[in-house]
Structure formats: structure tokens, C-alpha cells
Amino acid sequence: xTAAEELARRHRLQWWEALPWIASIACFFAFPNxxxxxxxxxxxxxxxxxxxxxxxxxxxxxxxxxxxxxxxAYTVGMMAMHWGWTEPxxxxxxxxxxxxxxxxxxxxVLLRTHGLTLLMLTLCTMxxxxxxxxxxAAWTGGFDGMPGLSFGKILGLFSFDVLYYRSQYLYALAxxxxxxxxxxxxxYSSFGQSLTGVRxxxxxxxxxxxxxxxxxxxxxxxxxxxxxxxxxxxxxANGYVNLAVxxxxxxxxxxxxLILGGYGRLYGAFVGAFAYMVLEHVLAKAYPTAWQxxxxxxxxxxxxxxxxxxxxxxxxxxRRFAGQGR
Amino acid sequence: xxxISILLGGIAAGMVLFIVSVGLSVTMGLMxxxxxxxxxxxxxxxxxxxxxxxxxxxPFPAALVFGFAVVAAISVVxxxxxxxRLYLATELDQVLFTIGLVFVMIASVTLGVGPETQTVVxxxxxxxxxxxxxxxxxxxxxxxxxxxxxxxxxxxxxxxxTRIGARIRAAxxxxxxxxxxxxxxxxxxxxxxxxxxxxxxxxxxxxxxxxGLDPQYPLRYLAxxxxxxxxxxxxxxxxxxxxxxxxxxxxxxxKIYFPKGGTMFIYALTLVFLLARPQGLFGSKGAS
Numbered sequence: 001x002t003a004a005e006e007l008a009r010r011h012r013l014q015w016w017e018a019l020p021w022i023a024s025i026a027c028f029f030a031f032p033n034x035x036x037x038x039x040x041x042x043x044x045x046x047x048x049x050x051x052x053x054x055x056x057x058x059x060x061x062x063x064x065x066x067x068x069x070x071x072x073a074y075t076v077g078m079m080a081m082h083w084g085w086t087e088p089x090x091x092x093x094x095x096x097x098x099x100x101x102x103x104x105x106x107x108x109v110l111l112r113t114h115g116l117t118l119l120m121l122t123l124c125t126m127x128x129x130x131x132x133x134x135x136x137a138a139w140t141g142g143f144d145g146m147p148g149l150s151f152g153k154i155l156g157l158f159s160f161d162v163l164y165y166r167s168q169y170l171y172a173l174a175x176x177x178x179x180x181x182x183x184x185x186x187x188y189s190s191f192g193q194s195l196t197g198v199r200x201x202x203x204x205x206x207x208x209x210x211x212x213x214x215x216x217x218x219x220x221x222x223x224x225x226x227x228x229x230x231x232x233x234x235x236x237a238n239g240y241v242n243l244a245v246x247x248x249x250x251x252x253x254x255x256x257x258l259i260l261g262g263y264g265r266l267y268g269a270f271v272g273a274f275a276y277m278v279l280e281h282v283l284a285k286a287y288p289t290a291w292q293x294x295x296x297x298x299x300x301x302x303x304x305x306x307x308x309x310x311x312x313x314x315x316x317x318x319r320r321f322a323g324q325g326r
Numbered sequence: 327x328x329x330i331s332i333l334l335g336g337i338a339a340g341m342v343l344f345i346v347s348v349g350l351s352v353t354m355g356l357m358x359x360x361x362x363x364x365x366x367x368x369x370x371x372x373x374x375x376x377x378x379x380x381x382x383x384x385p386f387p388a389a390l391v392f393g394f395a396v397v398a399a400i401s402v403v404x405x406x407x408x409x410x411r412l413y414l415a416t417e418l419d420q421v422l423f424t425i426g427l428v429f430v431m432i433a434s435v436t437l438g439v440g441p442e443t444q445t446v447v448x449x450x451x452x453x454x455x456x457x458x459x460x461x462x463x464x465x466x467x468x469x470x471x472x473x474x475x476x477x478x479x480x481x482x483x484x485x486x487x488t489r490i491g492a493r494i495r496a497a498x499x500x501x502x503x504x505x506x507x508x509x510x511x512x513x514x515x516x517x518x519x520x521x522x523x524x525x526x527x528x529x530x531x532x533x534x535x536x537x538g539l540d541p542q543y544p545l546r547y548l549a550x551x552x553x554x555x556x557x558x559x560x561x562x563x564x565x566x567x568x569x570x571x572x573x574x575x576x577x578x579x580x581k582i583y584f585p586k587g588g589t590m591f592i593y594a595l596t597l598v599f600l601l602a603r604p605q606g607l608f609g610s611k612g613a614s
Contacts (some may be wrong), residue, residue: 061417109601115417116360117604120556123549124597131590248545252425259422293433299426303419304411 011188048269050226056264059199064122070246072228077241095232103224145242262311338467340574341474345529349522355561365544366431371527397527498561559606
């Protein structure tokens with residue numbers, strides 16, 4: 001296959017792209033008792049997918065992505081708590097809007113910097129929001145957050161299922177699917193291609209006259225909005241929101257999920273979130289310290305040897321067996 | 327509390343920040359390596375110091391030397407074996423690697439020593455109060471201020487007046503140029519890395535009184551160390567010193583007057599400051 005053919009083909013749907021969705025629906029029937037956990041996995045996939053846009057495609061290294069997850073989570077929480085606005089889908093849109101506006105505003109100023117300064121600024125933005133949520137207790141519930149929120153019926157038909165989380169699971173799956181379609185279209189558009197160009201060779205993109213910064217700001221905004229949707233789903237599915245939705249641990253956590261799966265590959269978020277969360281579910285409760293040690297060693301090994309995560313490893317194995325060793 | 331004692335308390339806290347962060351500033355300035363595990367070396371040093379005092383009965387100053395030596399040795403091994411492979415890697419790989427290293431450090435300490443907070447038993451001559459004539463203040467805080475200032479002066483002299491210092495400055499300003507003039511930047515880096523980690527280790531022990539010492543230490547204070555370094559400017563010892571004192575005092579004052587969310591102002595100020603001066607207090611544009 002020539003390079004031109006490969007480029008022209010790669011946006012086409014592949015047969016294996018149906019697998020995650022088939023698996024998700026199969027899980028719905030196969031594990032009816034684990035759907036609460038399943039919904040968390042789907043939400044994490046969406047969050048990691050949003051990070052993949054900035055980190056994997058645009059190459060912007062951020063430690064503050066949880067700011068947008070938290071903004072979305074608090075938006076639906078506060079709307080339900082103070083205005084009694086419990087309609088879920090408009091809540092998702094509002095969360096996307098709020099997180100997107102924060103992403104746009106912070107992106108416009110932050111993305112002028114790079115390197116350590118950018119890393120620090122994203123961290124500071126998130127810390128500001130975290131402290132704001134902590135201080136504004138009248139609005140946000142402060143340290144304890146907002147427990148016991150309840151939301152209206154999805155589409156006016158399906159009420160949230162507090163026992164088995166069936167509707168939450170399908171709702172999160174539908175939201176993930178829609179967001180994924182948007183991300184996939186974006187990534188394979190000319191806009192997505194130019195982002196990859198910015199990541200791979202900033203100097204050259206400037207030289208050919210690409211509007212580098214505006215593209216970065218735009219992708220940052222879209223990514224923030226998607227992270228906001230993930231946060232809103234979190235609040236709606238769990239019926240609570242607290243300070244844990246913001247903070248360094250959630251930012252680092254989603255980054256780890258994405259890296260282990262493989263970044264800049266769309267499906268890395270799926271593989272990473274599923275593998276990480278299932279392992280965490282099994283191991284972390286029983287052996288928390290050993291789990292942390294294992295995650296740490298894995299990260300060190302990934303950074304040193306397997307920079308492209310699980311998907312990257314599968315790809316290089318496939319290449320090797322196909323005899324196209326590169 | 328009157329103004330002077332608040333200032334002294336803040337400056338003492340700032341000194342601890344300075345002692346821990348100064349190595350990070352130099353190594354980041356020298357290699358552009360985003361080392362998020364630096365606080366981990368401070369923690370390991372703190373543990374070496376506390377445990378050697380507890381189990382072997384080492385006196386406090388000897389324990390500080392011991393902590394410095396142990397952590398400097400560990401950091402040389404890590405630098406040669408692992409860090410050196412990632413100098414040319416992307417920022418993302420460096421961030422991942424060092425976050426992984428922090429996790430490994432936290433977990434190892436939790437497994438080996440336990441999750442509880444460690445306390446430093448200060449020797450008799452550092453406890454109690456000292457009368458300075460115009461004010462009576464905690465001896466230990468005053469000792470911290472003296473130690474931090476002494477370290478600042480020593481580092482400044484080392485940087486400005488010695489050959490190695492001149493090489494480090496040259497490499498921070500323009501690594502390629504320094505290399506082509508025959509400076510062995512790799513070896514220089516190993517040396518400064520060991521020195522910086524060792525000083526951080528001493529800071530971990532000295533600061534245990536103020537910052538506490540438990541396995542979560544490297545993550546809890548990560549943002550503070552990074553703020554000090556980026557506000558001070560990469561590779562600038564004096565910049566880190568002033569930034570550390572500034573943030574120490576601000577944090578101390580804000581915690582007294584706005585106990586709820588005083589840190590918010592520090593983040594906000596850092597944000598505004600870095601947007602206006604991304605190269606830090608004294609950094610030059612070329613260094614970043």
C-alpha cells in the first residue's frame with residue numbers, strides 16, 4: 001500500500017472499530033450487577049478521549065485537565081441544587097458550555113506559553129477552581145460537596161436507576177458514542193491533520209502560515225467542553241459531586257489512563273480506561289500500596305520503553321508479523 | 327501576633343521551600359528536564375534523617391549529613407540509569423516517568439516504614455525561644471533562617487566565583503554553546519543533580535517540623551515547589567531564594583488572615599505573574 005493510499009484510507013471505518021461498542025452492549029447484558037462500575041468506566045473513557053484531543057493530537061501537555069471535568073460536574077450539581085434544574089440532557093449541554101467557556105478563556109491566555117510555564121499555568125488554573133469550589137461553600141457545598149442530588153428522567157422516559165444503574169450505563173454509553181463520533185470526525189478532518197502537524201513540527205507549521213495558536217485554542221475549547229460533559233455525567237450518574245472531581249490526582253489519573261492505553265489513537269482511551277479501572281477495581285482495594293507501586297513502575301517502564309501504550313504495542317506487533325518492520 | 331514575628335515565621339517557611347526547591351531550579355534550567363519527582367528526594371532525605379536519629383541515635387547535624395549522602399548517592403544511580411535516557415525525550419515522557427517515580431517512592435516508603443507521619447526530635451539547643459534583643463522568637467525558626475541564608479550565600483559564591491559554577495551558568499544560558507566550548511554538560515548535570523537532590527534531602531529533614539513528613543509529601547507540596555521554581559526563574563539561585571521567601575511569607579500571612587482558601591491567592595498571583603513574566607523573576611528570555 002502506498003503512503004497516499006494509506007492516508008486516503010485511514011479515515012474509513014474499520015471492522016474492528018465496532019468492537020468496543022459491541023463489547024459495551026455485551027457487558028450490559030453479561031454483568032448486570034456491575035453496571036454502576038461500568039458507567040464509571042464509560043465516563044472515564046470520555047474524559048480520557050477529551051484529553052487525547054489536546055495531549056495526543058495537539059501535543060499540549062497539561063496537568064490541569066480535571067479543571068474542565070470539575071467545571072462540568074459542578075455545573076449540573078449547582079443547577080440541580082439551587083435552581084432545581086434536573087433535566088439531564090440540557091444539563092449536559094450546559095456543562096459543555098460552561099467548561100467550554102472556561103477552556104476558551106484559559107486557552108486564549110495560557111496557550112501563549114509553553115513548556116514548564118504552560119504546565120504550571122494549567123496546574124494553577126485547576127488549583128484556583130479547586131480552591132474556589134472549596135471556598136464558595138454556600139454555592140458548592142465546600143469541602144463536603146453536594147451529596148444526595150437527584151435528576152429527572154432521561155428524555156422524559158427513563159428515570160435514573162439507583163439500584164442497578166441500568167439507565168445510567170446506557171445513558172453514558174449514548175453520550176460517549178455521540179462525543180466519540182464528533183471527536184473522530186474532528187481528528188480526521190483537515191483541522192485534525194493540522195493539529196498533528198503542530199504537534200510534530202511547530203516551526204514548520206508556523207512557516208507554512210498555519211494559524212497555529214487559534215487551532216490550539218479551538219481544540220483546547222472543544223476538549224474542555226467534552227471533559228465538561230464527562231464531569232456532568234459523573235455527577236448525574238452518581239447523584240453527588242465533591243472536591244475529588246477537581247485536583248491533581250484526577251488530572252494525573254486520566255493522563256495515566258490515556259498513556260497506558262496509547263495516546264493520539266482515539267481507541268487508546270478505551271483500552272486504557274477499561275484495563276486500568278478493572279485492574280484498579282480488583283487490586284487497589286485489596287493491596288493499595290502494592291497497586292501504587294505497580295502503577296509507578298509501569299509508568300516508568302512505559303516512559304522508558306513503550307512510549308505508545310498498549311495500542312502502540314499491538315500495532316508494532318502487528319507490523320512485525322506482517323513483515324513490515326519499521 | 328505582631329508584624330515581626332509573622333515575618334519571621336513566613337521567612338522560616340520560605341527558607342525550607344528554598345532549600346528543597348533550589349536543586350530543582352538548577353537541574354530544570356540545565357537540562358530542561360521536567361522533574362516532578364524532586365519532592366520525592368526531599369522526602370527520602372527526611373526519612374533517612376529521622377530514621378537514622380531514631381534507630382542509630384545519630385545527632386541531628388550528623389543525621390543531616392547522612393541524609394545528604396544517602397540521597398545524593400541514590401540520585402546519581404537514578405540519574406545515570408534512568409533520567410539520562412530521557413534527556414532528549416518529550417516533556418510528556420519526562421512528566422510520566424517522574425510521576426511514576428513519585429508513586430514508586432511513595433509506595434516504597436509506605437511499605438518499608440509505614441503510612442504514619444514521622445516527627446523529628448530536635449536537639450536541646452534548637453528548642454525553646456531565643457532572645458534577639460528586640461524580639462523573642464522560636465530558636466528553630468531562627469536557625470532555619472540562618473541555615474537558609476548561609477546556603478544561599480554559599481551557593482551564590484559557588485555559582486559566581488568558581489569554575490564549576492561558571493560552567494553551570496554557561497550551560498543554563500546556552501547548552502549547545504557551552505558544549506561546543508568543551509564543557510561536559512552530561513557530567514556537570516550528574517554532579518548538580520546529586521548536589522540538588524542532596525540539598526533537597528537536607529531540606530526534607532530540616533523542614534519536617536514545618537511541612538510535616540509522611541509518604542504523601544512529594545505530591546502534596548509538588549505545586550509549591552514548582553511555583554517557587556517557575557516564579558524564581560529556571561537556573562537562578564537568587565531568583566529561587568526571593569521567590570521562596572515571598573511565597574513563604576505570603577502563605578504564612580494568608581493562612582493566618584484567611585484560613586479558608588488563602589492558598590487561592592497564591593495560585594492566582596502565580597497565574598498572573600507567570601503570564602506577565604513567563605521567564606520568572608530574574609530569568610532571561612533565552613533560558614526558558
